Amino acid sequence: MSADERISLWLAQLRAAGRTVLLTRLVIALTGAIALVVPAVQPWDQLDIVPYVGVPLLLLAVVVPDSFAGLTFMLVIALGWLMRAPATVSWSLVLTAAALVILHLASAFAAQLPSYARVHRSALQRWWLPAATAVVLTGLIAGIAALIHHANLSGSLAVTSAAIALTAATIWLTAGQKLNRD
Template identity: 70%
Template sequence: MSIDEKITLWLAQLRVSGRAVLLARLVIAVAGAVALVVPALQTWDQPDLVAIVGVPLLVATVVLPDSLAAMGFLLLVALGWLMRGRGELSWSLVVTAIALVVLHLAAAFAAQLPSYVRVHRTALRRWWLPGATAVLLAPVVAAAAALIRDANIAGSLLVTAAAIALSAATLWFAAGQKLDRD
C-alpha cells in the first residue's frame, strides 16, 4: 500500500468517525500545545530539543494515541521542566501539570477506540468523573507539597507518599472500580 493510499484510507476513516473520537483527539492536541507553549514562555532557558522533538511527538500522539508517542511526549515535557525549570511552585507549573494530565487521560480514552468507531455518551461518563477528579487534584497536591516543603515537618516524605496514595485511591473509586472480584 502506497503512502497516498494510506492517507486516503485514513481520511476516509476520519470522515466516518464519531464526535467523541474527534473530540478526544482535539483535546490531545490542545492540551499538548498548552504543555509545549507554557514552559517555552518561561524566563528560564528551555532546551530547544523539547520543541524540536515535542511537536512531532504531539502529532504522532494525535494520529496514533495508542502508540508510545504519548508517553514520550509526557516524559519529554516533564524532563525539560525538571532540567531547567525553577524548583518552586508557580501557576505555570500547575497549568503545565494539568495539561499533561488532560493529555494523558484523553490519549488513554482515544487509545482504546479505533478512529472510525462511534461512542455513546454513557461511555464518556465513565471517564468524566475520574478525569475531573485528576484535574482538580493536581493543583491541590501541588499546593499541599509546597506548604509541606518549607514547613520542616518531620516525616514529610511519609505525608507526601500518603497524599499520593490517597489521590490514587480517590481516582480508583471515582472510576467505579471495586475491591471484590465479582
C-alpha cells in the same frame, strides 16, 4: 501499502469518525499544546530540544493515541521542566501538570477505540468524574506541596507518598473500579 494508500485510508477513517473520537483527539491536541507552550513562555531557559521533539510526538499522539507517543511526549515535557525549571511550585507548573493529566486520560480513552468508531456521549460519563478529580487533586497537592516545601517537616517523603497514594485511590474509586472482579 504505499504512503498515498495509507493517507487515503487514514482520511477515509477520519471522515467516518464520530464526534466523540474527534473531540477526544482535539482534547489531546489542545492539552498537548498547553503543555508545550506554558513552559516555553516561562522566564527560565527551557531546553531547546523540547519543542523539536515534543511537536512531532504530539502530532503522533493525536493521530495514533494507542502508541507510545503520548507517554514519550509527557516524559519529554516533564524532563524538560525538571532539568531547567526552578524548584518552586508555581501556577505554570500546576497548569502544565493538569494539561498532562488530561492528555493522559484523553489518550487512554482514545486508545480504546478505533479511529472510525461511533461512540455515544454517555460513554464519556465514566471519564468525566475521574478526570475532574485528577485535575482538582493535582492543583490541591501542588498547593500543599508549596506550603510544606520550606517547612522543614520531618517525613516529608512519607507525606508526599501518602498524597500520591490517596490521589490514586480517589481516582480509582471515582472511576467506579472495584477491588474484586467477580
